[in-house]
Amino acid sequence: MKRNSHFLLAGLAALSFACKDSYIDEITPVAPGADSASPEVTVSFPSEGTMIRVTEDVTSIDIKFEVRDDIEIGAIKVQMDGAEIGSYAEFKDYRRAVVTLPYDQLDNGEHILKVIATDLAGKTTEETVNFEKAEPYQPKYEGEVFYSPFDGENLELITLTEATVTGAPGFTQDRVAGTNAYSGSTGAYLTFPTAGLLSNEFSAVFWYKINATPDRAGILVVGPPDTANPSAPNNRTSGFRLFREGSATRQVIKLNVGNGTADSWFDGGDAAAINPSTNKGWVHIAFTISSKEAVVYIDGKVAKQGTFTGVSWTGCDILSVMSGAPRFSGWNHLSDLSYMDELRIFNKALTQAEIQSIIDEEKP
Template sequence: MKFLKYINLLFILSIFACDDGYIDDISNVDPGPDEEAPEVTIDFPVEGTKIRVLEDVTSINIRFEASDDIRLETVSVSVDGSEIASFSESDFTDYRRFIGEVTYSDLANGEHTVSVTAVDVNGKTTTNTVNFSKEEPYQPMDGEVLYIPFDSEIIDLVTLNTGEGSNVQFAQGVAGQALSLDVARQAYAIFEASDNVTGVENFTLSFWVRPEFVDSDNSGGIDGVLGLVNFSNIERFWGNFDFFVENGSNPDATRIRLHITHNSADETWITDVNDLSGFFGEWSHQVVTYDASTSTFNYYVDGVLTTTATSSWGGPLNFENTGPMVFGAVQFQTDPSLTSATGNQPWASYLTGELDEVRFFNRAFTQEEVTTLYENERP
């Protein structure tokens, strides 16, 4: 009974406290003069966005935010000048700030604009507009199973799969932009290739490279092995396919090394390119082909056949224990290493310079096709 009396006493005191003004009544606060127009931000797409899909018509989610110092009245979204959505005060949970997302389902190939307009209660208006594009689906060349142009992103235009860069940047390339790498950043990129790439029996690998000569210890040669384009093998020291610049290379005598592993056991090394000149500081077109019908590797520079080798196994190629492709380093220089067989080596380094226009085909190009590709792509 004492406890109940105590509760009743507290209730009575609280009533008197309210009457005596101990708790303020809720009252309107003057927001002040409306001095600012609304602010509008478009989070996606951003200026210059390229929409890449395998279809000619796709959808896009437009994300935006509008705010005002006093009160928003309406927010509208337009694509290519036509309004596709509008919002009013009844849609705003916060009358000063609105975060929205609108799906536009009829985005066709070509250049486009998105505009978001916000109007406040006093009629002040702000419009923000961004320009972007819907790219036409890429049409692969005959036998082409991978094409990475490195135009501000690491994406295969054949499958639209994306890769991952480690400390990479992008710079002017042979066509558009190129992957820009630097030993000071220990930069490289990796890409999980599709089965259509790792399952080839014949192949052609084509890419452009512009390496810089880095000799930090003044030895007269590069600081270590420079990986260019490589296919990793997750269980062996060397990868399924290694394409690198050998230690000791200098501007007058560059040593190119090619290594291919078949069935994760049989290996072929191509080691007779030891005096390549003009490799550093200039763009060059690098092509390697393998023709299973003749068991022959051909290596071309700028459309010219440089060396030929015969595989140790003969017949169709077979990669096993396949891991990601790596650009700008050999497989054990990544962090973590792409192979369980070894880790970072002191005699290996990282490419400084640019890589561009990486293509991979499931067939061996002829000399004429290699020359044509070089002439079509050369800057």
């Protein structure tokens, strides 16, 4: 230990002589220079055009922004719709401030956020962001438990559930209502969890603009896994499968429903057929399932109606939209390249009059 102490003392002494002999430069202050640039303001949230959707009328958000200056930040003010909601005058890093500002009074409607930064020379930069908090969607119809308008986002509005997106589906401005509709693409589809959607009675309604290529496709499917044939699933003992198949001039909408042990077919033939070569507009599709029957409607008219003993939902945990995948692909009913708009699901069997009322209210 004594020997090590001698080495340490010797090293310190050598370092002291080196510093005195200018072997290591002394720290010299440098003038900051002229304050020539204005502050830079970057708002990361909300960004321009952000749409905030929550189930509450008043919600909280975290406003996030950064301010930089070439010399020194003097002050920062934050305004929401003209009222000051935050101010800052002391900064750990005098050239850069990264701020998260909680705000708990965001109500429905359009809003204007401003972040105003001033440097010590008095130069000011103002960043303005226009965004919106959407009014929470309230179900319009009795028994409505699911609504997706596809207005530029694959979102279910009652529970604010985001779809799981497979592939690259798009949106089209060729729509029935709102701003957009779903546009299918090869290999693309959406899935939603079925929690809260399944009951002894079930209905689905939507608008559909058909693309006959490919010549068959899944449209809506709630089905169980197929453990016996997982690579080409076709287990039809529970849930339902709504799909189309045919030719360039005759596409038939078909429904298959499982009761727990077997499946029933509701194929309307010509009454459920659409001619894509002549019918290039939007068509309204609906189907209902109850404990005694299932019915398929096209443009409010019965395309197929038949007796049924009631649906089983065993193993049915996902809803597929615009494809049979991943639960009903054994017959190649894969992604649909058609358009879909205004998809609604109900926990009751709609009457024909109720379906017609929805059509009359929504039709383009």
